[in-house]
Amino acid sequence: MQLKEHSSIFGMLYDIPKLLTIPEEDLHQQCRALETVLTHDDNRDTDASDLGDELKALSRYISAGSTPKAVLEYMCTNKMTTLFQNAFVALHILLTLPVTVATSPS
Template sequence: MDGPLSSAIKELKGVLKYLESYRSDDGFASTITDAKELAEILGVDSDFKSAQNVRPRRQKRQFDYESEDQAVQDPKTRLKVGFFFQTLDVTISSIKERFDQLQAHNSHFSFLYDISALKHMPLTVLLDNCTKLETFLTHQDLKDIDAQQLSDELQVLSHSIDETVSLTPLNVLQHVVEIGIDCYSNFAIALRILLTLPITVASGKRSFSKLKLIKTYLRSTMSEMRLMDLTIISIE
């Protein structure tokens, strides 16, 4: 059973595979074709025009260069190299960099998605997964779960849970709460952490500062409490 983290990672791998295959001459040709069709619909000239009377910029050559780098003059080639390929390179690199943590989370929690399958898992493998999760949830001398206790709880729960019902992590946690959370305390903690993990790393970024709009020169002497209240009102 795939959880939201596993599903998100599969979708990301598909996106990466598509972008890497799209970064090619064929992908650029397809983009140019679509752009020309759109330009015809909008009544816009779709021909590439070279800049007139533009003096080519000369870059300073370092002492270890054997020859000068020739600037790309063809506008179509310049668009492909300086924009199309560059944009895809940045996108692919950003996806790989930003979702490394998401893949790490999934590798530690993936065995908790299908509880009924754990009864067929060798005990050594189950204990190894629990130990990795305990290490992952440990900070200095503090740890959220105990690996041996979690392994024992999963062995009991995997044999006692009803397989006819939906065994999503949320349903299993609700079942554990009904039984008694004290009986499966380590498992309940692990599931609550799993269910509160975000499946995206997107973050909201402000395009402008609200503070500059609130604290103008006419309100420069307001108290901190009033400024805080106005900021909250502006946010809401």
């Protein structure tokens, strides 16, 4: 169940080149969901509208099959972190989340 929730929130970041093919409203809806999760009180880590625009633009630079880590490395190598600030923050958070799959014996 936790992996499903993780996927519904961060799933778009796993295949950034694919974002060129999805409807604009779907992308912005996913960005709003991510913004909600990354908001505490009035402090937001990302801006949904800007994130959607950044991911759409970034997707033109990234080759198909690129992992989130490869995208983040590309952004750092090419000094794009301030240009795509919201995407950088979202990818950085995604890649530092502790994700485990464990079940207790029944």
